[in-house]
Each structure stands twice: as structure tokens, then as C-alpha cells.
Amino acid sequence: MIKHQMCDQRFFEDFAxxxxxxxxxxxxxxxxxxxxxxxxxxxxxVHYDVEYCRAHGMPHMLAHGFxxxxxxxxxxxxxxxxxxxxxxxxxxxxxxxxxxxYVGDTLYCTLTVSALDVQRTTGVLTLSTEILNQSGTLVxxxxxxxxxxxxxxx
Numbered sequence: 001m002i003k004h005q006m007c008d009q010r011f012f013e014d015f016a017x018x019x020x021x022x023x024x025x026x027x028x029x030x031x032x033x034x035x036x037x038x039x040x041x042x043x044x045x046v047h048y049d050v051e052y053c054r055a056h057g058m059p060h061m062l063a064h065g066f067x068x069x070x071x072x073x074x075x076x077x078x079x080x081x082x083x084x085x086x087x088x089x090x091x092x093x094x095x096x097x098x099x100x101x102y103v104g105d106t107l108y109c110t111l112t113v114s115a116l117d118v119q120r121t122t123g124v125l126t127l128s129t130e131i132l133n134q135s136g137t138l139v140x141x142x143x144x145x146x147x148x149x150x151x152x153x154x
Contacts, residue, residue, distance in 0.1 A: 005081065006081040007081045008082070009084060009086065010082045010086065011086040011148060011149055011150055012116070012118070012122065012151075013123070013150055013151060014151070015113050015116060015125055016113060017113050017114065017115065017116060018112065018113060019112070020110055020111070020113075021077050021078065021079045021110070021111040021112075021127070022077065022109075022111075023071070023073075023074075023076045023077045024077070025106055025107065025109075026071055026106065027107075028102070028106070028107065029103065029104075030061075030103055032067070033047065033061055033063070033067070033103055034048070036066075036067045037064075040067075042064055046061070047061055047062060047063070047067075049061070050103075058100070058102065059102055060103040060104060061102065061103045062100055062102060063102065063103075063105075065095075067101075068101050068107070068139060068140050069093075069142070071109050071131055072109050072129040074111060074144065074146075076109075079127075083146070085149075086148045087146060087147075087148060087149075088147040088148065088149055090145075091124065091145040091146060092145050093129075093142060093143065093144040093145070094143055095129065095140055095141065096140065096141055096142060097139070097140055098138050098139055098140060099137050099139040100139070101133065101139050105134060106133065106134040107131050107132070107133060107139065108131065108132045108134075109129065110129075110130045111129055112127060112128045112130070113125060113126070113127060114126050114128040114143065121149065121153040121154075122148060122149050122150060123147075123148055123150060124145055124146070124148075125145070125146045126144070126145050126146075127143065127144045127145075127146070128141070128142070128143050129141060129143060129144060
């Protein structure tokens, strides 16, 4: 069988606190809002009715919080490709919503290794998440935890 991988494989002990993973930027378009509303079934007009939003003092449609969180999905970058052989589980995540995101905003996400908790044959790698908008405003921060195998373990 052909081994076809995008990146060299890394295990728990191959990561260092402070290491950064930059995700591709994404502009929040009308189409992304419509797709998210369809997938989430959230039918509040703040997420799909421009005139409703303007009548309530907003410049455009407001992104759903989870629509912002998904911009921090590690799968958008190289991290999951690096841990194909060592990833045991995506354990948990948390986030804080710090500023509104509207149609037309461009989001920039950085994942940073913030903790490495060693276990016997595995370790828990924590990535802090940070999403900035085009003005440099921090719109979300949070964390994600992954269970990774150590090298040479099953």
C-alpha cells in the first residue's frame, strides 16, 4: 500500500509550547451565512435578515457564535495531517466570544501549543485559539485539547 501523507508525522513529544499553526483566512460572505443557517437550523433573523439587523443597530447580519468557532477548526490547516499516525482523540474545546462578526469581516485564526500534559503512553496537547478580524480586533479566544500517542506506542 502506498503511504500518501502531506506532512512528516509527529507524535506528542515532537511538539513544543509556543509552537504556532496559522489557519487560512476566511471572509464571512453571505453564502457562508446561508450555508451555516441551513446546517445549524438556527432561524433567528439576526443571522439571515439584513433589515432586521439594521433595525436593531447592527451594520449587517451577525454571525452565529458557532459559525465563528468553526473558523478555528484545526482541520483547515496542517496540524491534523501532522498527527495522522498519533491522534487518538479530540477531547474538548472551549471558547469566549469577545466581539461581533458581521458579513464581510475577514477572520484570521492562530492555534498555539499552550500546554503539553504527559501521560504514560500518550499526552494531552492543548492548543490555544485566537481569531482576529481584519481590524486586528480579537473576536474569539479559546482552547482545544487533543490526545496524542507518544512515539513507539500502540
